[in-house]
Amino acid sequence: MGDFDDLLAANKTYAADFALAGFDGVAKAGVAIVTCMDSRIDPLGLLGLKPGDAKIFRNPGGRVTEAALEALVLGAHLLNVNRILVIPHTKCAMAKFTEAELQAKVGESAGVDASWHAFHPIADQVAALEADIHKVKAHPLIPDTVKVGGFVYNVDSGELEQKF
Numbered sequence: 001m002g003d004f005d006d007l008l009a010a011n012k013t014y015a016a017d018f019a020l021a022g023f024d025g026v027a028k029a030g031v032a033i034v035t036c037m038d039s040r041i042d043p044l045g046l047l048g049l050k051p052g053d054a055k056i057f058r059n060p061g062g063r064v065t066e067a068a069l070e071a072l073v074l075g076a077h078l079l080n081v082n083r084i085l086v087i088p089h090t091k092c093a094m095a096k097f098t099e100a101e102l103q104a105k106v107g108e109s110a111g112v113d114a115s116w117h118a119f120h121p122i123a124d125q126v127a128a129l130e131a132d133i134h135k136v137k138a139h140p141l142i143p144d145t146v147k148v149g150g151f152v153y154n155v156d157s158g159e160l161e162q163k164f
Helices: 005-016 066-078 099-110 125-138
Strands: 031-036 054-059 083-087 147-153 160-162
Touching (some): 031 066, 054 066, 066 083, 066 125
Parallel strands (some): 031 054
Antiparallel strands (some): 147 160
16 A cells, blocks of 8 residues: 555545536635644634635744745735735644754754754744734735734634734
């Protein structure tokens, strides 16, 4: 059995009822989401959306990085995005550990020195979220007509709290 056979079998089931053939790829609900890669987060489900409704960008900590900004600009101009939600979450490892702790944990797991690699932990999630919201709103290629909100997702209750 191959390393990915279980996933390929699941894909066959998924493809049998695939309903997005011919879809143009725009965000039907006009939504873009920047959130963490944490597997406890279902970005579409937590907002009552379905595939095709939103553009989703995920990274450790749900930060607005240069790559995230690139995606948001493209979304705003080419993919029908008129609302942007930035959504970090409670109990995030990126907010739990320092840079040195992350480097030590990764180094221990990898069996090699990881002190040279930056992981960009988050010392204060709310302050980081505020800075990220400002970064999006201040970007010259994101129109003022695009609404931008900052939220924190609670991984224990499933609730979303608007902060900005």
